[in-house]
Amino acid sequence: MAKVFLNGQPVEHAHEVHEHISPMSTYNAVIGALFVLTGLTFAVSFADLGPASLTVAMVVAFIKASLVVAYFMHLKYDDKYHLFVFLGTIIFVGIFFGFTMFDLKSRDALNDEQETFVRWKEMENAGKGLAVGVDNVPERRAKVLAEIEAHGGGHGGGHGEAGHGGGEHKTDAKAEHKAAAH
Amino acid sequence: MSNEHAHAPAHDDDEHNPHLAHHFDTMGQQTAAAKLGMWLFLATEILMFSGLFLAYFILRMFYPEMVLEAHEYLSKWAGGINTVVLLTSSYTMALGVRSIQLGDVKKLRLMLVLTILCGCIFMVVKYFEYSAKFEHGMLPGKFYSAHLHGYEIDGLPHIFFGVYFMMTGLHGIHVAIGLAIMLWMFVRAGRGEFNAKNYVAIENTGLYWHLVDLIWIFLFPLLYLVK
Structure with missing residues (x-):
């Protein structure tokens, strides 16, 4: 065979x-x-x-x-x-x-070492909106948010279009849930 | 060449096996091809589930407290019972394959029935688990509404339940498909299609079912137990 x-x-x-x-x-x-x-x-x-x-x-x-x-x-x-x-x-x-x-x-x-995060933020801020970038450390994210807040309060409206990456969504969702729960 | 083929030795009864497809030379070759195909399919299944497992691990890495808090709402007992049920079904399936290896069609059909029974118990327990989650609003993403039902889970529970429903849901779909295949095998066995020399379909059904079990072996401790 x-x-x-x-x-x-x-x-x-x-x-x-x-x-x-x-x-x-x-x-x-x-x-x-x-x-x-x-x-x-x-x-x-x-x-x-x-x-x-x-x-x-x-x-x-x-x-x-x-x-x-x-x-x-x-x-x-x-x-x-x-x-x-x-x-x-x-x-x-x-x-x-x-x-x-x-x-x-x-x-x-x-990001810390190469300051990618900061550069990115500056780059975006030079343009239209505010970029929060992707940052998984809550303390640092809070610091950056405070910084942006201090630099220009008038940018509040640009928040939506600057929804860059997860960082902002997370804070948004968190705030939403806190608000809903209480 | 074809002449040579025609004068195959008389002891080679594969030539006359009605289950031998014409493009294979022997039953052994046919079986090996089918099993290799099945293993390759199982490889893609493992890779598909691995993405969901990775999603779980990432969620756990970023939000350990939230995962621990949310997982308390999963019933350890329901998960435990389902683990035992699924392991038992794997055992009966393996015995089914053994029965047909020994040529015992009757016992094969009995084992298939027992396996289907275990699979159904699994689905029933899952149904009760899911309906409890639905009732409490512990649903994925935008459907999440547990906070309206008096459950306060800090962090991102809607993401956790998204992962939970995707993992157990995809697994549940596999169980349902497995049940349908076993029913089909039960019918085919009744028609006398399988014997000690031709049972690769049963064996592949078994491989698929064991894989479903295998995934649950990891799902159970990760979702229900881990602290």
Whole structure:
């Protein structure tokens, strides 16, 4: 018969199905472990672990996920190429998370260092409206707002069109909610 | 070449398997292609959900107190029950795949029914959770009105509930689709389409269902439990 290829590799005896059939004991042990770990996360959530609680919860979740992937999804016994696809995805998720978080966390420091934020503000103020820019530090945002207030009260009307980035929206929303609540 | 094909060895009963599509040489090859396709699909699913998880982490990073305060309004018990239900459904699904690996169609159908049952329980619990949130005005974005119902949550709770509804909602849609697929598999199994040599559709259904479970494993502690 014609040569048979599986995932790019020529295969001998391709008609044989080599599926691994796990014994019942494996499935029972895995579901038992999953229940125990769920109970553990649940119990831990009542204890006050502070910032460590996120780490603990994530570690437990990763163990649970690994059990499901390895035994229920048969990745432990499956074609290694499927494991490659799966782990490759996880790596890309890691890059996605890592770079975004790094950017958001280091943005303030960079703005301070290069005075990007201030320059941007000046540039915008030279034009028509008032730019508050994107600033995630409430104290500094308040300071900038006060500065702008002091420089020219007449600009109040230009607030809407100068809605630059998240900073202003956040303050607006906050104020709105405070107002609505009281 | 075609001559060679015609003289395939007699023991190769794949040639006569009615489930073998003509563009595959063997059942093994057909199964491998289907499973690889499924894993690639699961990869896109993981990437899609990762965006929502990232949104959650960013919200949490900028507004830790608000997230902690808002999450107190989610029922730990409802989430916990749903976790157990979903894990159980994954277990029965895995046993369903095992049954058909051993050629037991009857047991496969039983396991599919049990899995569907668990999925339905999950959806019912979700329904009660959602209706409580709707009643209290804990809704996403501009629909948020909990402050009119006497709930004061500082910060940006409308964003938190936006993330909550997007994450659990997209997950819920996946559960609903999974239920429909399992029902379809139940019917196909009844027609005698599956046997120990042809069950990749069941296996792929299982992979999809386990992924839904996998996402919940992370959703549950992040949304309901974490302090």
